[in-house]
Amino acid sequence: MLSHLRPAIVSSVLFMGLLGLAYPLAVTGVAQAAFPAQANGSLVKDAKGTVIGSSLIAQGFAKPEYLHPRPSAAGNGYDASASSGSNMGPLNDKLIEREKTDAAALRVENPGVAIPADAVTTSASGLDPDVSPANARFQAPRVAKARGVPVGEVLAVIDAHTKAPLLGFIGQPAVNVLAVNRALDARFPKDG
Template sequence: MLSQFRAAATLLVAFTLLLGLAYPLAMTAVAGLVFPGEASGSLVSLNGEAVGSRLIGQSFTTDRYLHPRPSAAGTTGYDASASSGTNLGPTSAKLAARLEADGAALKATTGAKLLPADAITTSGSGLDPDISPAFAALQAPGIAKARGLPLAQVERAIAGATAGRTIGVLGEPRVNVLAANLALDALSPASAPGAAPAPGTPTAANTAPAG
């Protein structure tokens, strides 16, 4: 009995050290060498300072910037420490009221008759870094007006931040909001007098959508 216990304990300790310590450390080291950007969080830097991540959305609230889709993460939206959706289903009156109000406001602002779904709906994580090309195109005229830029320049900045389907078949084309806004700032810096804060700088708080 004692010999069996000793063998079992030895195997437990050995595999704990091997699979619980050595293997994770080795994989972390390999990932850092082979994929340094991804291993460090896919951070985006500006002038040597991290301003965000390509994988985690953040809020932009001024007319000079491309806005992400609504977020229910945290009390103000895009709270990376409180990733979540609203858990409201298609029969929810609260969700329907929020979608109707947000849709009407966006239509009044843009003059659009039809809206892309992601213009008023939240994602499951509340931290989606991308929006659809259709939603980005809807915002482009307003951004051009706010920045005093030709619409074509704004559209080129958005196109430069647009990715197609992964390996040509997975997912949908998407626009990375942070990348597009950094490109817009390169055309018309946010540091100009009276301009909005640069990406990564906290902006006026939003109230997280109810649905």
């Protein structure tokens, strides 16, 4: 019986060592060498070296001088440990009511301007760090007013941080909210 079990035990130990230890260490080593920022979570640090966020996870900016991310259904909002959509269908009364309420608040902010869809809809994860260029430009008047600068200056910052689709055709143009907000703080510091 031992002669039948021995090959199975040796194979199991060999493959556990190879696939459970050697392979993950090799992949981690290559990732750290070739893509250190991405391998470590695409963390964003301030001038003091303190981590202030990740370029891959949305944060709940609510002050008027900042671009606001898409609404979040993750936990109590932008909670990475509870990442998910609301799982509400497009005809769900609660979802429709939330979107109507959000749209009404946005209409007060910019009367007479069409509201971009991603300004009132959540992403699948609830943590999408990007908004559409239309959404970012929609918010520019509020940000400019709060910072006391011309709208064109805010639009220039947004345009400078608009990412084109991958290879020019994969995906949609996007604006990273954290990157724009950091650029706005650097260019137009807001007291208080």
